[in-house]
């Protein structure tokens with residue numbers, strides 16, 4: 501354990517033992533893509549995510565997060581589920597299990613405690629989504645993966661279904677080389693994106709991305725994107741699903757293997773009908789400890805109305821009907837849209853609103 505290289509390898513082995521499949525080391529420097537991030541913000545691509553410009557300077561400066569930071573231990577935790585749950589809507593893979601913030605933070609804190617037990621003079625700071633720009637750039641520098649045209653970090657052998665986490669340390673370590681690789685002439689993600697959010701390679705206009713529209717956006721979902729949202733209730737995986745680096749091949753069985761992390765196994769999900777009848781306390785309880793809570797009850801019902809409208813299934817009409825008179829104007833308007841969308845493609849007999857059951861019985 502005497503040399504820097506030995507200590508670095510000890511940390512690597514410990515991190516692997518904690519379940520991190522990808523582990524690398526980089527100097528804690530200003531991210532090489534900091535300028536691109538600032539340009540992306542200046543173009544307005546962050547939409548209403550005001551916290552991004554507000555915290556931009558912290559996100560591109562490791563020493564603003566930890567004074568005296570010298571090194572970054574960068575880890576990747578696979579979240580690809582073995583199978584997708586059978587539901588009448590879709591949720592991005594990363595949100596199917598327990599909230600990743602809690603899982604990764606706990607593991608990185610265990611790692612930090614182990615490091616401090618050996619070297620009490622070392623200070624550390626765990627970053628999980630607190631500085632995503634920094635995390636992705638440091639992950640590239642630490643050799644974990646390279647940037648795909650879909651803006652995800654891609655590991656040539658393991659794909660992109662990874663959460664990233666960073667542990668900043670005030671100690672020098674032996675650093676890995678930046679990852680090599682690239683998309684080549686492929687442009688499957690750009691062609692498959694249903695809203696054209698990948699406006700050019702490596703450029704995501706979040707305002708058009710289903711992930712932003714269904715999670716971060718607190719307003720009405722612009723009408724033009726409601727049909728392309730299809731069955732996505734929370735997030736979207738399309739640009740990762742089509743990526744050749746996530747598709748297992750016989751001769752490269754390592755690609756996108758299922759997660760070994762028990763807490764990322766898909767939780768049981770309510771049906772779309774249940775979502776449309778769930779009140780806020782029931783939603784909070786059902787999604788306790790899940791990343792889905794980020795969209796809040798109101799956001800989930802708003803997306804559920806869009807999904808129901810896109811379903812082509814008249815059995816959702818009575819549930820949609822309940823929201824046509826809701827006090828919340830956004831839910832009311834989405835219900836109106838969903839109602840029109842469903843009825844316009846149904847034969848007249850099916851589209852007539854059904855009377856509430858008590859009146860039918862009376």
Ligand code: SF4
Pocket residue numbers: 650692693694695696697698704708709710711735736737738739740
């Ligand atoms: S997550 Fe979906 S909507 Fe967003 S860029 Fe990827 S494919 Fe497009």
Ligand code: SF4
Pocket residue numbers: 648649650651682683686687688689690739742743744745
């Ligand atoms: S789908 Fe193709 S272009 Fe897009 S990230 Fe994957 S390899 Fe790159």
